[in-house]
Amino acid sequence: MARDRNTVSPINPWPKVAWALVAGVAVISIGLGFGVLxxxxxxDPTLDLWSAICRGLGLNADIAPxxxxxxxxxxxxxxxxxxxTLDQVSAGDVRHGSFIAMNCVACHGQNGLSKSTVAPTLAGMDAAAIFKQLDDFRFGKRTSGVMEAIAKTLSVRDSADVAAYLAAQKDRLPPLPPARIPESGHGPRESDPAKRLVYAGDPRxxxxxxSSxxxxxxxKLGAPALHGQQAAYIERQLASFAQGLRQNDIFEQMRVIxxxxxxxxxxALAAFYAGALQSPPTTHAGAHEDAP
Amino acid sequence: MAEIDTKSPSPPLPDGIIPEEAITRAENRWLAIMLGMLGVMIAVIVVTGVSNSLHPPSNVETIDPVTLHLGGEFAENNLGTAVDPDASVTVRLIAEQYAFVPDCTRIPVGAPVKFRLTSTDVIHGFLLPATNVNTMVVPGFIAEVRTTFSRPGVYNMPCNEFCGYGHHGMSARVEVVPSEQFPPQDAAERTSCAKQ
Structure with a gap:
């Protein structure tokens, strides 16, 4: 206790020594970090001291490519x-969207439940994903004779509305953001190749x-839900991405894979996702009943 | 504690109690050893940093991570290896959840290389084993790393900063090839060894 009481007295040198050490370390680090390293x-040639300091602080203008x-x-x-863009998507009006969606019925089925192998099921699809695909069709970023023509007749507002309507049809594709529970029990040693790719990927x-x-x-924003999608549709899209026929994925998100x-x-992947239509993953049990 | 009164003539200490001077000596000894260790560690960092160009990338350039693909330096078709007029090489890469684009980069051996990377979403890590290349890729900033590959070979570059659910699948590679396998290219040409 006697020693502790002395710590603030002017004779005790240790506080000063400690401060000096801290200051010394700070000065040396700043010197090394800005002045040397x-x-x-x-x-490239070694920078002069002043440019090095400015560059380290991010103040230099001449570092442009x-x-x-x-x-x-x-x-x-x-x-x-x-x-x-996100505001545009979320401003979608479901009521107006339901009128526009009448044009979709012929191919995408009643309420967006597709029975054709050419057209994907849209019921429950993420609104952002539909909005983006419509814009891509409108400006020829994604090719489809039919959809390009239809998308050209829709305004940005119409796309947001129809996307909101289709996204609100909750009885097929599982909603993406709320179902955030990863399915456990699948590792890289999973024997079923489709399940392995879906839940574990292939790091090599x-x-x-x-599923990520x-x-x-x-x-991920713009990624569509796939559980319950048409197998033929998924397979064709994967092939189009692989062959570069479809290139509207931002920064090759799908093409790389x-x-x-x-x-x-x-x-196998297409069959897996289509099969999820009959036996939905446990995390979505009850979220989508079998098609009428 | 309280029974140790420094002003009184020192009474014989009970068994097992070490005199204060001995404790101070031991503390000073260990303090010196600790400072010595700190000094050695700082010296190791500085010497390896300067001799191997292993230092924190000091490049601070900002960029809007949301609109990267709409144009500018990191537009999709500007990614890959560009050869500058002085035969040095600039490699532009995008790190995104969960891939590097392009996922395979071809670089001639011995050429001065400048990597420029940025992220579209979260923080990713860019590391090439056995080289001085190791940087975080932070959205909103351009990471720049310089290096020269002295040996040809394939360098794997897994993302080394946890970036989400699919982090373990985020991996790419750099192929360093002899210069005869790297045909001369136009200034506006970008190459990679990603599958087409």
């Missing part, structure tokens, strides 16, 4: 998930699990 640029010639611009989609080929974006468990898949795997 940041000056050395591999493959070299102005080299760039290839012609080709954008995969006009949609960027800015707050403006750089394939992330399908398409659910359950994971979600589809190129690695074998035809058998595409088939």
């Amino acid at each position: 940041s000056r050395y640029q591999q493959n 070299a102005k080299e010639s760039e290839p012609a611009l080709r954008t995969p989609s006009r949609i960027a998930w800015t707050t403006h 080929r750089g394939i992330a699990p399908c 974006c398409h659910g359950p468990g994971g979600y 589809a190129r690695q898949l074998t035809t058998d795997e595409m088939q």
Whole structure:
């Protein structure tokens, strides 16, 4: 106790020593970090002290990329998930959407439950995904004779409305964001190749699990729900991504993966997701009854 | 505690109690050892940092992560390996949940390489084993790393910053090839070894 009481007295040197040590460490670190380490640029001349400090602080204007010639611009989609776009999507009016959706019935089925192998089921599809695909069709980013023509007749507002209506049909594709429980019990040693790809992916080929974006468990803006989708449709889309016939996925999200898949795997995945129509995953039990 | 009164003439200490001077000596010894260790560790960091160009990337450039694909430096068709007029190489990559784009990068051996990366969503990690390349890829910022590959080979680059559910599947590679396997290319050309 006697020693403790002395700690604040002016004779006790240790507080000063401690402060001096801390200050010393700070000065040395700043000196090393700004003055020494940041000056050395591999493959480029060493920076002078002042530029090194500015660069370290992010104050330098002359660090822009070299102005080299760039290839012609080709954008995969006009949609960027800015707050403006998200506002447009969420402003969708279900009532007005239900009128527009009457045009979809011929191919996408009553209430968006497709019975054709050409057209995907849209009931319960994420509104953002429908909105994006409609925009891509409208501007030729995704090709389809029929859908391009139809999308051109829709305004941005109409797309948001019809997307909101179809997303509200909750009786088929599972809703994406709320079902965030990953399905457990599937690892990379899973023997069924489709289940392995869906729940564990294939790290050696750089394939992330399908479920990390398409659910359950994971979600990525613009990714459609797949459980209960038409098998032929899924398989054809995977093949189109792999062959570059479809290129409207932002930053090759699907193309990178589809190129690695074998035809058998595409088939198995499509069958798996279509099969989910009869036996829905336990996490969505009751969320979608069998088709009428 | 209280029974140790420094002002009184020191009474014989009971068994098992070590005199204060001995404790102070031991503390000072350990303090010196600790400072010595700190000094060695800092020296190791500085020496390896300077000699192997292993230092925190000091590049601070900002970019809007949401609209990257609509144009500018990280538009889809500007990704990949670009050869600059001075035969140095600039590689532009996108890290996104859950892939690097392009997922395979081809680079000539011995050429000065500048990697420029950015993320579209969350923080990813970019690391090439056995090289000085190791940086975080932070959305909103452009990460820039410089290196030179002295040996040809395939370098695997798994994402080394947990980025979400599909993190373990996020992996790409860099193929460093002899320069004769890297045909000369136009200034506006971008190459990669991603499957087409």
